[in-house]
Amino acid sequence: xxxxxxxxxxxxxxxxxxxxxxxxxxxxxxxxxxxxxxxxxxxxxxxxxxxxxxxxxxxxxxxxxxxxxxxxxxxxxxxxxxxxxxxxxxxxxxxxxxxxxxxxxxxxxxxxxxxxxxxxxxxxxxxxxxxxxxxxxxxxxxxxxxxxxxxxxxxxxxxxxxxxxxxxxxxxxxxxxxxxxxxxxxxxxxxxxxxxxxxxxxxxxxxxxxxxxxxxxxxxxxxxxxxxxxxxxx
Numbered sequence: 001x002x003x004x005x006x007x008x009x010x011x012x013x014x015x016x017x018x019x020x021x022x023x024x025x026x027x028x029x030x031x032x033x034x035x036x037x038x039x040x041x042x043x044x045x046x047x048x049x050x051x052x053x054x055x056x057x058x059x060x061x062x063x064x065x066x067x068x069x070x071x072x073x074x075x076x077x078x079x080x081x082x083x084x085x086x087x088x089x090x091x092x093x094x095x096x097x098x099x100x101x102x103x104x105x106x107x108x109x110x111x112x113x114x115x116x117x118x119x120x121x122x123x124x125x126x127x128x129x130x131x132x133x134x135x136x137x138x139x140x141x142x143x144x145x146x147x148x149x150x151x152x153x154x155x156x157x158x159x160x161x162x163x164x165x166x167x168x169x170x171x172x173x174x175x176x177x178x179x180x181x182x183x184x185x186x187x188x189x190x191x192x193x194x195x196x197x198x199x200x201x202x203x204x205x206x207x208x209x210x211x212x213x214x215x216x217x218x219x220x221x222x223x224x225x226x227x228x229x230x231x232x233x234x
Contacts, residue, residue: 004232005067005091006031010057012074012098013162014040014136019155023217026225030232033068035060037079039166044122044133047163050078050106050171057083067091069232072098074192074214075107075166084175093179094231096224097186097214100200103174107167110196118142118191123164132164142190145213146220155218182206182231184224188213 007030009020017034024032035056038048048056057079061068069092072080077098084090099110108115115121120135136142139159144152183201187194191214201207208227210216216224 008070010072010076012076014159022221039163041160049165050169053079054082058086061087085173093181096184133161147218184208186212
């Protein structure tokens with residue numbers, strides 16, 4: 001059996017690599033890597049922005065060196081779109097109910113310039129040290145609607161804050177224009193509406209579908225692992 005490419009998992013807003021563990025357990029034999037995005041964390045004053053996130057993803061990809069499939073979930077679609085254009089070892093991008101945006105777009109522009117109602121936004125004056133951030137209200141309903149209740153509760157307790165800059169800065173590169181891509185539509189997502197997912201999926205070469213809410217790596221890791229193995233295999 002030929003060697004599979006590496007798999008880099010990039011989390012979404014408010015999360016960190018802990019969220020991938022149930023999925024990783026369903027991927028034995030795969031070289032799985034993760035990256036912690038600087039824009040998400042506990043201390044608002046220490047949060048990075050979109051470009052810091054893209055730099056972290058690009059640095060991890062450079063450390064892998066060999067052929068890599070990159071998976072972005074939710075907000076994670078933005079930094080992978082920016083970062084994969086900066087390296088030459090990404091052979092496929094997989095967007096899991098993720099923001100597959102174009103140059104000049106931002107997370108906020110994808111929401112028509114209006115903060116989604118489940119964002120708990122704390123704007124700051126420019127001179128303030130943390131520059132603004134946002135949390136998530138109703139995470140059990142919005143993020144974890146079909147996750148086991150106890151796992152959902154434990155996951156919600158681990159969520160951090162997200163820098164506002166990460167949601168307002170525009171992309172300067174769009175790697176999906178030159179790198180093959182797959183979009184995984186999650187058909188019960190309460191965070192990113194299905195019509196928006198399907199519109200973004202038009203940019204991908206392949207579209208897959210999951211009967212899942214926003215976080216299939218927690219609610220249906222075996223099925224998501226099956227899809228990713230197929231994408232790794234080409």
